Amino acid sequence: xxxxxxxxxxxxxxxxxxxxxxxxxxxxxxxxxxxxxxxxxxxxxxxxxxxxxxxxxxxxxxxxxxxxxxxxxxxxxxxxxxxxxxxxxxxxxxxxxxxxxxxxxxxxxxxxxxxxxxxxxxxxxxxxxxxxxxxxxxxxxxxxxxxxxxxxxxxxxxxxxxxxxxxxxxxxxxxxxxxxxxxxxxxxxxxxxxxxxxxxxxxxxxxxxxxxxxxxxxxxxxxxxxxxxxxxxxxxxxxxxxxxxxxxxxxxxxxxxxxxxxxxxxxxxxxxxxxxxxxxxxxxxxxxxxxxxxxxxxxxxxxxxxxxxxxxxxxxxxxxxxxxxxxxxxxxxxxxxxxxxxxxxxxxxxxxxxxxxxx
Amino acid sequence: xxxxxxxxxxxxxxxxxxxxxxxxxxxxxxxxxxxxxxxxxxxxxxxxxxxxxxxxxxxxxxxxxxxxxxxxxxxxxxxxxxxxxxxxxxxxxxxxxxxxxxxxxxxxxxxxxxxxxxxxxxxxxxxxxxxxxxxxxxxxxxxxxxxxxxxxxxxxxxxxxxxxxxxxxxxxxxxxxxxxxxxxxxxxxxxxxxxxxxxxxxxxxxxxxxxxxxxxxxxxxxxxxxxxxxxxxxxxxxxxxxxxxxxxxxxxxxxxxxxxxxxxxxxxxxxxxxxxxxxxxxxxxxxxxxxxxxxxxxxxxxxxxxxxxxxxxxxxxxxxxxxxxxxxxxxxxxxxxxxxxxxxxxxxxxxxxxxxxxxxxxxxxxxxxxxxxxxxxxxxxxxxxxxxxxxxxxxxxxxxxxxxxxxxxxxxxxxxxxxxxxxxxxxxxxxxxxxxxxxxxxxxxxxxxxxxxxxxxxxxxxxxxxxxxxxxxxxxxxxxxxxxxxxxxxxxxxxxxxxxxxxxxxxxxxxxxxxxxxxxxxxxxxxxxxxxxxxxxxxxxxxxxxxxxxxxxxxxxxxxxxxxxxxxxxxxxxxxxxxxxxxxxxxxxxxxxxxxxxxxxxxxxxxxxxxxxxx
Numbered sequence: 001x002x003x004x005x006x007x008x009x010x011x012x013x014x015x016x017x018x019x020x021x022x023x024x025x026x027x028x029x030x031x032x033x034x035x036x037x038x039x040x041x042x043x044x045x046x047x048x049x050x051x052x053x054x055x056x057x058x059x060x061x062x063x064x065x066x067x068x069x070x071x072x073x074x075x076x077x078x079x080x081x082x083x084x085x086x087x088x089x090x091x092x093x094x095x096x097x098x099x100x101x102x103x104x105x106x107x108x109x110x111x112x113x114x115x116x117x118x119x120x121x122x123x124x125x126x127x128x129x130x131x132x133x134x135x136x137x138x139x140x141x142x143x144x145x146x147x148x149x150x151x152x153x154x155x156x157x158x159x160x161x162x163x164x165x166x167x168x169x170x171x172x173x174x175x176x177x178x179x180x181x182x183x184x185x186x187x188x189x190x191x192x193x194x195x196x197x198x199x200x201x202x203x204x205x206x207x208x209x210x211x212x213x214x215x216x217x218x219x220x221x222x223x224x225x226x227x228x229x230x231x232x233x234x235x236x237x238x239x240x241x242x243x244x245x246x247x248x249x250x251x252x253x254x255x256x257x258x259x260x261x262x263x264x265x266x267x268x269x270x271x272x273x274x275x276x277x278x279x280x281x282x283x284x285x286x287x288x289x290x291x292x293x294x295x296x297x298x299x300x301x302x303x304x305x306x307x308x309x310x311x312x313x314x315x316x317x318x319x320x321x322x323x324x325x326x327x328x329x330x331x332x333x334x335x336x337x338x339x340x341x342x343x344x345x346x347x348x349x350x351x352x353x354x355x356x357x358x359x
Numbered sequence: 360x361x362x363x364x365x366x367x368x369x370x371x372x373x374x375x376x377x378x379x380x381x382x383x384x385x386x387x388x389x390x391x392x393x394x395x396x397x398x399x400x401x402x403x404x405x406x407x408x409x410x411x412x413x414x415x416x417x418x419x420x421x422x423x424x425x426x427x428x429x430x431x432x433x434x435x436x437x438x439x440x441x442x443x444x445x446x447x448x449x450x451x452x453x454x455x456x457x458x459x460x461x462x463x464x465x466x467x468x469x470x471x472x473x474x475x476x477x478x479x480x481x482x483x484x485x486x487x488x489x490x491x492x493x494x495x496x497x498x499x500x501x502x503x504x505x506x507x508x509x510x511x512x513x514x515x516x517x518x519x520x521x522x523x524x525x526x527x528x529x530x531x532x533x534x535x536x537x538x539x540x541x542x543x544x545x546x547x548x549x550x551x552x553x554x555x556x557x558x559x560x561x562x563x564x565x566x567x568x569x570x571x572x573x574x575x576x577x578x579x580x581x582x583x584x585x586x587x588x589x590x591x592x593x594x595x596x597x598x599x600x601x602x603x604x605x606x607x608x609x610x611x612x613x614x615x616x617x618x619x620x621x622x623x624x625x626x627x628x629x630x631x632x633x634x635x636x637x638x639x640x641x642x643x644x645x646x647x648x649x650x651x652x653x654x655x656x657x658x659x660x661x662x663x664x665x666x667x668x669x670x671x672x673x674x675x676x677x678x679x680x681x682x683x684x685x686x687x688x689x690x691x692x693x694x695x696x697x698x699x700x701x702x703x704x705x706x707x708x709x710x711x712x713x714x715x716x717x718x719x720x721x722x723x724x725x726x727x728x729x730x731x732x733x734x735x736x737x738x739x740x741x742x743x744x745x746x747x748x749x750x751x752x753x754x755x756x757x758x759x760x761x762x763x764x765x766x767x768x769x770x771x772x773x774x775x776x777x778x779x780x781x782x783x784x785x786x787x788x789x790x791x792x793x794x795x796x797x798x799x800x801x802x803x804x805x806x807x808x809x810x811x812x813x814x815x816x817x818x819x820x821x822x823x824x825x826x827x828x829x830x831x832x833x834x835x836x837x838x839x840x841x842x843x844x845x846x847x848x849x850x851x852x853x854x855x856x857x858x859x860x861x862x863x864x865x866x867x868x869x870x871x872x873x874x875x876x877x878x879x880x881x882x883x884x885x886x887x888x889x890x891x892x893x894x895x896x897x898x899x900x901x902x903x904x905x906x907x908x909x910x911x912x913x914x915x916x917x918x919x920x921x922x923x924x925x926x927x928x929x930x931x932x933x934x935x936x937x938x939x940x941x942x943x944x945x946x947x948x949x950x951x952x953x954x955x956x957x958x959x960x961x962x963x964x965x966x967x968x969x970x971x972x973x974x
Contacts, residue, residue: 041838046916046932049754068755069838071819071917076641083446083820087827089837103644182626184638221622224521224934228942229528235734235942237534245937252937256737310937347643354467358628 039065040288041090043280045077046070048095049308050301058295064288074100074187081109081280092289094141094277094296099190101130101138101276102343110137110278113290119297121315128274128314130339138276141296142311145247145270145331146191148178151233153262154241163242165268166199169212176216179230179240184350185221187273192244193353194342195271198335202345209356219357233263248310248328261327272334275311418791420881425786425803428779428852434829435849436810439821440653446824447650458647459654467630472655475615475631478546479663482553482614487607489554489717490561491599492710498566500707508718509566509964510957512559513902515721517910517956519927520556521934522949524623526724527552529731536727549629552620555724557613558717560854560903561606567899568602568861571680571892587706601671601864605857608667612811612853615659618913632656636814653817660812664805672801680865680892725953732946743947746940754932756924758948762955765926769908771844772851776904777897779848780855783807785889787856788863807856810849815913822846822917840923846914851904858900863893902963906956926952 042048048070055066069089071080078100081093085107096104104110112135125140148169155162163169169178181189196205218240220226227234231243233253247270250261277296279289295301302313306320312330313320448454462468497509515523530536531543542548572595580590596603616633630638632652639649735742747758756764787804791797810818826836836842866889874884912927924932926948933945 047935049932049936052755067838071823072641079641079644080820080823082644084823084827089823089827089835184642185622185626219626221626222521222935223937224942225525225528225623227937228525228934229532235736236529236731237532239533249937347645350643358626 038063038285039067040092040283040285040292041067041069042292043069043071043077043081043090043093045074045095046072047309051304051308054301054304057300058292061295062288062291064285066292078104078109082107085109085281088280088282090280091283091285092277092292093280094275096138096276096278097187098128098130098272098274098276098339099187099194099342099346101133101274102339104278105130105133105137106343109281111281111286112136113139113279113293114286115290117290117294117297119294121297121299121302121313121317124316125297125314130276132340138278139293139297140274140314141277142302142305142309142313143272143274143330144311145265145267145272145334146188146195146244147247147265147267147270147331148192149231149243149245149249149263149265151231151241151243151263154232158241162264162266164266166196166208169217169242170208170215172215174215174242176218177240178212178215178242178244179218179220179226179238180244181223181226182219182221183353186223188223188244188246189219190350191271191273193349194337195269195335197349198271198337202341206352206356209353213357217357246310247330248306248312248324251323251328254323254327265328267329267331268333270331270334272331272336273311416881421786421789424782428783428786428807429803431779432806432810432849435845436813436818439825440813440817441821442824443646443817443821444650444653447646447648447653455647458651462648462651468635468652468655471630471632471635472659474629475633475659478549478553478617478621478629478631479611479614481550482557482617483607483611485550485554486557486561486610486614487603489713490558490606491565491603492713493558493562493717494566494569496710496714497562498570500710506961506964509562510961512562512718512721513906513960514559514725514953514957515555516557516559516903517906517927518556518949518953519910519912519930519934520617520619521623521931522728522945523552523555523724524620525934526728526731527555527624530724530727536723544625544628546625546629548624549617549621551720552624553614553617555721556617556620557610558721560609560613563899563903564606564609564854564857564861565599565602567858567896568865569599571862571865571895572598573680591706600673602861604667604670605861608664608808609811609853609857611663611667612660612808615656615663616812616814618815632659633814637816640816640820649817653814656812656814657809660809661805663812664808668801668805680862728946729950732943732950735943736940743940743943746944747947747951754924754929756929758926758929758944758951761924761926761929761948762951764923765909765952766955766959768844768847768925769905772847772908772911773901773905775844775848776851776855776908777901780807780852780900780904781859781893781897783852784856784859784863784893785885788860788866788889790868804856804860808853811853815917818846818849819914819917822914837918842918843915843925844908846918847908847911848904850911850914851907854903854907855897855900858903859893859896862896863889866892898963898965902960905959905963909952909956909959926955 048068059065067090071077074095074097077093078096080089081096081104088109093110096110117139122139128140128143129136130138148163148166150162152162160173163171163174168174180192183190183193193205196208199205200208218226218230220230223245226240226243227245227249229236230238230240231245232238232241234243245265247265247267250263250265253261253263255262277293279286279293283289297315299315299318302315303318305311305313306324312324319325447458448456493512497505497512527548528535528543531540531548532538533543535543542551576598577590577594580594581587585593615631617631618633618637621629621631621634632655636649636652636656639645639652732743733739733741749757783803787800789800791800822842823837826842828834829836870888871884874888875881879887910927911925912931915925916928916931930945930948930952933941933948
């Protein structure tokens, strides 16, 4: 009785306060989820997106709705899967990339899809499989290149030849012109570190980064900071005409009414990223999860990937948008580092990088 | 006759006090009841036999009232954090603390601990130094536009750190408006951003008490010949010390756990314990190092809380509270006549000048943000705002839908945090006689501050570890929409406590004793003594809690179901996406978030006062 009065004394002013925002709708408790057929949960990174309506088609096909959990970047995603191994949050995962693939496989957080995949695009993805993934637990869905980008307009205006290779970036004429992202806080930043390791070897990349540092490289925490603040072509008042971004980025710099972009990607500086999907070990609905991996390889999703996730589909059956074909080709000889090496040396490399670059 | 408002205390006219005798409605009952007046006071002095059982009952009520928030804290904070930290220390079923030696042998560890302390202390000192004059001007003086300014200074508090970081850098980086200051990537830039976020917090928490402070004590000091400065330093500021210490501890916790701000403005060069925990957990999966760092963070936070607690305890006492309106005056910028008028004018002018500088400082990045939200690939225009009605770049919802989700979740979180925080404030505001009970109450107070000082990554991952079957219940809370407001309330509760508690504590306990002696049951004491005074403080607290919930990102991002993301989560996704329009949309969405916050906060300020009370 007293307790009630006590609570009442508190709740009454609370309600009075709430009525001040009478326009605010009722609490979320009533938000019903889960269709009659049930639902599966997709655990993915925070860049996952598909055009409206596409996931509804999966529901139409299978009767299952898709709930999505996006804990953070690819690293956070994999580590969350590892941490929740004993009581998985979801049924299927998308977005583990080749820099984290070994950790996911070593920890056994994904299992081969069962029933086996039927999408024709499975064989298109075969070349991108993780070496050593003998059971096929990770299915390649899309690929993309992380490349150094240059602002053509800036170089033309300053009558300076553009750099073409990683080595060029350490030349005096490009001093204080290059902005990149920290490999400890940014996935493209880590991909670029791997590009330098792939190019200069496990014993040579440290010297390259010393030279980059001496040449005034700027290291931001993340892509949005580098592109929006520091890049000359990023829409702000940036001062750096060379930026670490993606091979697809030039498409975003086509001025309104023009047909050609004002920037380009240096295709000799690219690190190839592959994104995988997999059925989570211990999934409540493993068969539906396998169907979802198949769905990700369907023409419908594969064709949507460039526009919604800025990656290239693995499927050969779909075509990429025409401006992509023209202005954002994939590198013909991307730089690569074996996944097993990445898993073995990741923290070691990052610590070395920190001591070389951050001091 | 008014209810026993605080100001009636000064007159000691107890036999004229409202009759709150047993079984009586009180109003107009008059002093004729046998329980009335000085006789009752005398009786209570010798612990009359009728009082003891009631005392025992009120202890029971207090314990019950403390149990609700405690269960909340243990389930939704202590348990997940312990589970996560435990993962780092328990290897193959054995406790292994060797990680401590390992982590502390790294020079980097000491550097980041030092940097964390330095940036949090500096951020706190500057925020308080600027915020106290602001509290005076915005809560004690009357002038046109005051309501707008009050809402305005709260806005930074809710803005996504990534957006503010980028807005700051756009000003400071080469090519920016303030490039000539050469602050880009410096420690000073980080501190400036921390002040930007927390200034409004100080203004609100200090202003909440200041606006109720009875000016007569200060007036008396002045009448006795003290200069305005002396009266301020010897009378007013000591009276405000609990609120200032509370605001400082809140600010310190927010600064010490700042994440996005530090990363965007300083990169890893100025890494803090918080950023290091994030890196170790999400990138290296080095749970041992993360656990050690979490313990370090806890030690720093508890240390800060102890210091603040001591400062509060030294100064906390019953104050003369008054109605906010009666004590307000227009800032005396114009000449006034009378003794010390020049000094008073100087004081007001100083406050006005400091606040003008502070508001200009807040406005600069915000204006930059608005300006850039109007820039489109084709020139200037409202395109970015028009785009908000469409699901952007394959994101699942429009900005308006996300705004609605945010409002719904924040409303739930606010109600939850007001109930929990209100109960905490209520229990902690009582001063038990037994020293052990006193320490218990102080410990309860500190415990509810902890969630602000512990990394969102630790809490977020901890949620994922333990919420699959919370308390053995067969529900997976981790993907439930219910957990989002709960996670936000965990962060908002300390704000509620710090806003309401100083006001409740300032109520003279003798008032409650008198009411009780006059026969009022605890619930009635609460309603007639605490209630009216607390009501406005609760209004301020609700605004702050709502703002904190609206802006919360860390824990929410772990939990938000992305088919219904909140506005900050959507902004974060937008800003991280390539594409010429998405950045402009992220800024436009941030401006929407700012505007919604300002409106809501302003609305909460209009909490009605109970008619017929003096407060």
